[in-house]
Amino acid sequence: MNRVVMKYGGTSVKNIDNIKKVAKIIAKRKEQGKNVVVVVSAMGNTTDNLIDMAKQISKDKMNTRELDMLISTGEQQSIALLSMAIEAEGYKAISLTGFQADIKTTGVHTKNTIKDINTAKLEKYLDQGCIVVVAGFQGVNESGDITTLGRGGSDTTAVALAAMLDCSCEIYTDVDGVYTIDPRVYKNARKLDVISYEEMMQMSSLGAGVLETRAVQLGKQYGVPIMVALNTGMIRGTYIKELKKMEERGVTGLSMAKGVLMITVDNINYSPVDISHLFKLLATEKVNIDMISQNSQKDGLVSVSFTADDEDKYIVEKVLNKYCAEIKSAEYTIEEDIVKISLVGMGMMNQSGVASRIFGVYADSNIDFKLVTTSEISVSYAINKKDTMTIVNNLAREFNL
Amino acid sequence: MNRVVMKYGGTSVKNIDNIKKVAKIIAKRKEQGKNVVVVVSAMGNTTDNLIDMAKQISKDKMNTRELDMLISTGEQQSIALLSMAIEAEGYKAISLTGFQADIKTTGVHTKNTIKDINTAKLEKYLDQGCIVVVAGFQGVNESGDITTLGRGGSDTTAVALAAMLDCSCEIYTDVDGVYTIDPRVYKNARKLDVISYEEMMQMSSLGAGVLETRAVQLGKQYGVPIMVALNTGMIRGTYIKELKKMEERGVTGLSMAKGVLMITVDNINYSPVDISHLFKLLATEKVNIDMISQNSQKDGLVSVSFTADDEDKYIVEKVLNKYCAEIKSAEYTIEEDIVKISLVGMGMMNQSGVASRIFGVYADSNIDFKLVTTSEISVSYAINKKDTMTIVNNLAREFNL
Numbered sequence: 001m002n003r004v005v006m007k008y009g010g011t012s013v014k015n016i017d018n019i020k021k022v023a024k025i026i027a028k029r030k031e032q033g034k035n036v037v038v039v040v041s042a043m044g045n046t047t048d049n050l051i052d053m054a055k056q057i058s059k060d061k062m063n064t065r066e067l068d069m070l071i072s073t074g075e076q077q078s079i080a081l082l083s084m085a086i087e088a089e090g091y092k093a094i095s096l097t098g099f100q101a102d103i104k105t106t107g108v109h110t111k112n113t114i115k116d117i118n119t120a121k122l123e124k125y126l127d128q129g130c131i132v133v134v135a136g137f138q139g140v141n142e143s144g145d146i147t148t149l150g151r152g153g154s155d156t157t158a159v160a161l162a163a164m165l166d167c168s169c170e171i172y173t174d175v176d177g178v179y180t181i182d183p184r185v186y187k188n189a190r191k192l193d194v195i196s197y198e199e200m201m202q203m204s205s206l207g208a209g210v211l212e213t214r215a216v217q218l219g220k221q222y223g224v225p226i227m228v229a230l231n232t233g234m235i236r237g238t239y240i241k242e243l244k245k246m247e248e249r250g251v252t253g254l255s256m257a258k259g260v261l262m263i264t265v266d267n268i269n270y271s272p273v274d275i276s277h278l279f280k281l282l283a284t285e286k287v288n289i290d291m292i293s294q295n296s297q298k299d300g301l302v303s304v305s306f307t308a309d310d311e312d313k314y315i316v317e318k319v320l321n322k323y324c325a326e327i328k329s330a331e332y333t334i335e336e337d338i339v340k341i342s343l344v345g346m347g348m349m350n351q352s353g354v355a356s357r358i359f360g361v362y363a364d365s366n367i368d369f370k371l372v373t374t375s376e377i378s379v380s381y382a383i384n385k386k387d388t389m390t391i392v393n394n395l396a397r398e399f400n401l
Numbered sequence: 402m403n404r405v406v407m408k409y410g411g412t413s414v415k416n417i418d419n420i421k422k423v424a425k426i427i428a429k430r431k432e433q434g435k436n437v438v439v440v441v442s443a444m445g446n447t448t449d450n451l452i453d454m455a456k457q458i459s460k461d462k463m464n465t466r467e468l469d470m471l472i473s474t475g476e477q478q479s480i481a482l483l484s485m486a487i488e489a490e491g492y493k494a495i496s497l498t499g500f501q502a503d504i505k506t507t508g509v510h511t512k513n514t515i516k517d518i519n520t521a522k523l524e525k526y527l528d529q530g531c532i533v534v535v536a537g538f539q540g541v542n543e544s545g546d547i548t549t550l551g552r553g554g555s556d557t558t559a560v561a562l563a564a565m566l567d568c569s570c571e572i573y574t575d576v577d578g579v580y581t582i583d584p585r586v587y588k589n590a591r592k593l594d595v596i597s598y599e600e601m602m603q604m605s606s607l608g609a610g611v612l613e614t615r616a617v618q619l620g621k622q623y624g625v626p627i628m629v630a631l632n633t634g635m636i637r638g639t640y641i642k643e644l645k646k647m648e649e650r651g652v653t654g655l656s657m658a659k660g661v662l663m664i665t666v667d668n669i670n671y672s673p674v675d676i677s678h679l680f681k682l683l684a685t686e687k688v689n690i691d692m693i694s695q696n697s698q699k700d701g702l703v704s705v706s707f708t709a710d711d712e713d714k715y716i717v718e719k720v721l722n723k724y725c726a727e728i729k730s731a732e733y734t735i736e737e738d739i740v741k742i743s744l745v746g747m748g749m750m751n752q753s754g755v756a757s758r759i760f761g762v763y764a765d766s767n768i769d770f771k772l773v774t775t776s777e778i779s780v781s782y783a784i785n786k787k788d789t790m791t792i793v794n795n796l797a798r799e800f801n802l
């Protein structure tokens with residue numbers, strides 16, 4: 001049962017040289033006595049290039065079953081090439097597509113979720129001493145159609161396989177671990193040795209970008225220890241696991257999401273029906289709403305503010321025009337160039353005073369925030385983009401990030 | 402049962418524009434009331450590019466299971482893109498990989514043969530009104546591994562599907578039919594309206610290059626009418642079918658194979674053991690021998706001549722050196738730049754005098770041939786490359802090709 005799942009993303013296998021490098025690291029791991037399952041993504045820009053080809057054919061409504069058929073070839077190529085490269089290192093390797101690895105999925109094409117994995121075939125090959133190279137990001141649905149799991153799907157494949165094989169999962173990537181703050185933004189950020197699943201989920205969903213939230217969630221659910229580390233295999237990375245009480249910190253990290261829109265709708269007559277109508281219209285158009293607040297104005301009018309992704313700007317405007325045509329009194333404004341800053345930490349729920357320290361930093365920095373929302377382990381602020389670096393530096397100093 | 406299988410090769414779908422053009426032709430066929438199954442190859446140079454990538458990793462002994470895994474992605478991409486293009490024309494389409502189309506194969510990787518096809522799934526989609534787009538060249542073996550069928554494999558897929566679906570098979574390509582002689586070599590060649598399976602097999606295997614021999618063989622075995630036509634769908638092509646006696650011609654066509662080596666081994670003591678030893682050594686090294694002749698020399702010595710593909714020159718030399726080291730008296734010569742000219746016709750077996758007319762043309766042309774072999778429906782001559790055009794012109798005139 002001395003097994004491990006190692007996952008390499010598209011950047012790690014972007015060309016033949018990189019594939020050879022990765023093969024050497026994997027071979028070394030096998031030499032050290034591990035039974036290795038590798039999960040790999042498509043090489044570099046392969047997926048994007050395939051999508052571009054599809055777009056040249058289907059402009060408006062793309063057939064997503066065929067899109068899955070098309071883009072799943074990217075991983076199929078990388079598993080074959082990586083298996084060859086591992087064999088060139090002198091170890092037996094065998095590649096398996098999502099279909100062959102019996103990764104059963106369900107849902108809508110291009111956004112399937114894993115329903116079940118039958119690892120019998122995979123374990124048979126492991127028992128024969130093979131390094132098994134599995135295509136990430138893909139599976140097969142009830143109809144026998146090839147499916148894909150959406151952005152970050154290879155992480156999910158890796159953690160799901162580790163869950164079924166009862167072993168740990170190592171995610172190799174182009175960063176050497178999880179940092180208190182994105183080191184590209186704040187160069188004095190510290191690398192974390194450990195982080196809890198919950199904190200990592202908040203960091204992922206709030207824009208830290210290291211690991212897909214679904215993968216972390218699955219790791220938590222099945223108790224899979226996950227390590228995020230640099231793809232050269234030289235440096236110890238960050239472990240994601242269940243933390244003991246005493247390991248909890250007040251604030252573990254700061255994450256930020258750029259490209260946020262902030263929308264304010266004023267002068268709505270206070271009525272739960274009118275307010276819920278707004279969010280129903282947005283939901284119908286599949287606009288993802290993030291932070292929400294509601295404020296009373298005078299004369300029984302209320303104002304509602306929320307944030308959305310700026311990629312949805314056009315559709316948001318469409319919805320708001322419709323809403324304001326129906327609710328005559330209402331008026332909207334959209335602010336662009338908003339950034340969402342979040343502080344995350346398991347200790348927040350137990351340590352009083354964290355929130356007040358954060359508000360203190362904002363006050364001392366003389367920075368206005370437009371919205372604030374809290375969860376048990378995070379506090380998020382929507383601010384103007386121009387204030388980002390000031391507040392990041394000041395929060396980092398206050399919480400020693 | 403108003404079905405047809407249409408097959409498009411890699412040149413016909415070499416880029417997005419060509420895929421769109423092919424989709425329009427297919428859509429038109431459906432509009433005319435046909436239930437259409439399409440078999441398609443990988444786009445343009447895709448397969449070669451993938452093989453090049455594999456060669457950068459595995460120099461000597463390539464893992465052919467992984468090579469099949471890799472190169473089968475080429476067709477998977479083209480079926481997805483072609484299905485999207487057909488849908489853009491307003492018709493329902495669905496793509497199936499070899500695995501999904503239940504094309505069961507057997508043999509060694511990269512050279513599998515089709516064992517069986519279960520068309521239940523395919524027919525279900527046809528019944529639903531879909532145009533079914535099947536990946537050529539690939540299938541799945543007993544172990545569930547993805548396999549490929551070797552060069553020209555998509556033709557075989559198409560004819561095999563037509564056989565199982567009990568319909569005709571149309572092979573669309575970059576030539577508008579089968580000619581009496583390759584029109585790139587002899588510009589006055591005539592396009593044939595019909596040709597028999599046997600003649601086509603001889604023409605294919607002798608180097609006419611329009612259609613894979615295995616596909617024609619399969620067509621004959623299952624009585625599948627095959628049409629070879631231009632991929633623009635505008636011009637009537639050539640039908641390959643069982644000919645009635647009265648349709649038989651003395652000489653139907655002339656095919657030629659370039660890149661032939663002619664090997665002569667002199668001074669072998671006449672002994673069936675010594676002669677068969679030579680061919681055993683060649684077979685062990687997997688050298689394909691084509692024409693063979695044996696001549697007596699004086700003093701009980703014999704001379705053996707045979708032709709081989711010049712790609713095998715190095716290995717042929719290795720074998721001959723070994724043989725001549727064992728059989729001390731033997732000496733060999735290798736002639737390069739040999740061309741094999743073959744005349745093919747179902748009528749040859751019934752019409753006397755064809756052979757003598759051919760010999761007459763050689764005599765009148767003052768051209769030496771080095772070897773001659775005959776089958777029931779063909780006569781082949783090995784000649785010097787420099788004599789090719791003279792003899793092609795003179796034979797064409799004699800037999801009105």
